[in-house]
Amino acid sequence: MPNIENGGGDQPQANQQRVLICGAGIAGLTLAWWLDRDGWDVTLIEKAAGLREEGYMIDFLGSGYDVAKRMGILPRLKEVEYPIAEIIDVDSNGNTVSTIDYELFRRLKDGELLSLMRGDLERVLYESLSDDVEIRYGLTVDEVGQNGREVTVDLTDGTKEQVDLLVGADGIHSRVRELTFGEEEKYRRYLGYQTAAYIFEDDAFRRKLDGGFRDITVENRTAGFYPIRDGKVATWFAHDAPDEKLPAAPCDELRRTFGDIGWIVPDALDHCSDGDSIYYDQVAQIEMDHWSRGRVTLVGDACYAVSLLAGQGASMAMGGAYVLARKLREASVIEEGLAEYEAKMKPEIEKKQAYGRRTASFLIPPTKWHVKMRDAVLNLSQLPGLYWLLRPVVAGTDSVISTK
């Protein structure tokens, strides 16, 4: 297991410096927790009006799991996890074609794997923050200026902040990155797919899932459905899309792409409604030569999105936030901490991104043959002694920090 942190040294330290974090998502909330603990004066600003439940079920493992352990929030995360035993893949008539044994995955990760809705993770991180952290929702950054050791930030409500450090934790379409490093196109590696997730209520549909996680995968398309708390159903879709432009009406695009796939998919598509409640985005990675300029830095998807194909966006957001806070704590000046953070994280991120690209044809098989191979591997892996067939799938999910 790569080990870029040796544990210890997590003791809080006195610090009077001011940090503004843009983006109260997974990376931003985690960073706020650690910097607050180190005595920074922390303000978070977030474009959304408040916490959201949108998003899909994430595999929470590796770095994210280790950081959560260090923050003491694992018990709370275990309360909100979904104890998935298996994911059943069906055909267009609803007949089982393969089974993903989640217990097997959990064993391969020594039990350190949680299935969480992204919104639940965001909420638990939010609730773990102390009252000293100020969070201002419905706000973003308009202008950024640097003058020596001071960063001046104009906010969209007309106010101005002067801070020692500005962090862009504002996701794959980062505004801080755009203002500091230039337009997104320079850094985005589009992987040729688009993805969507939304949640709806429908008792009859829920019953058809028979209490479990169900997936349907045909060439170039995959869709999954699972019952979640409060009588709701969560969906996720991914499909190939050679043109990276996002559709103006995501639900129409989903109906066009998935409408003929059969099984209960058309019923799920009937519940799709455009607006804030659907997550729809490109499957892409962000690759940058450097993550900091002066006293402006980036963390999480903003500078190193690994994509859903790597299955570790949230875990790496937490891992990066932890490493950034730690390097700032150990450094004598901010610039040195930022350089150390990048030097430690970047090689690990490059491995995760390469892993994500390699797994693409397993998750979204390009041909009927790839679909058949995938089903065969999943079914064979359940036979006694053949669990190692899944090793390549979990091989790239190791933690970049160590709890030892």
Ligand SMILES: Cc1cc2nc3c(=O)[nH]c(=O)nc-3n(C[C@H](O)[C@H](O)[C@H](O)COP(=O)(O)OP(=O)(O)OC[C@H]3O[C@@H](n4cnc5c(N)ncnc54)[C@H](O)[C@@H]3O)c2cc1C
């Ligand atoms: C609502 C939501 C649902 C998601 N669902 C999925 C999904 O289904 N599948 C998937 O693969 N990935 C999904 N993601 C992305 C995934 O959660 C991230 O890859 C992962 O959590 C990385 O964490 P991050 O903190 O770097 O970025 P994110 O979790 O994306 O957090 C970034 C935060 O910054 C905020 N923000 C964005 N722009 C600005 C701005 N200009 N000013 C201030 N704040 C800003 C966002 O609202 C968000 O809260 C979702 C992200 C969000 C925000």
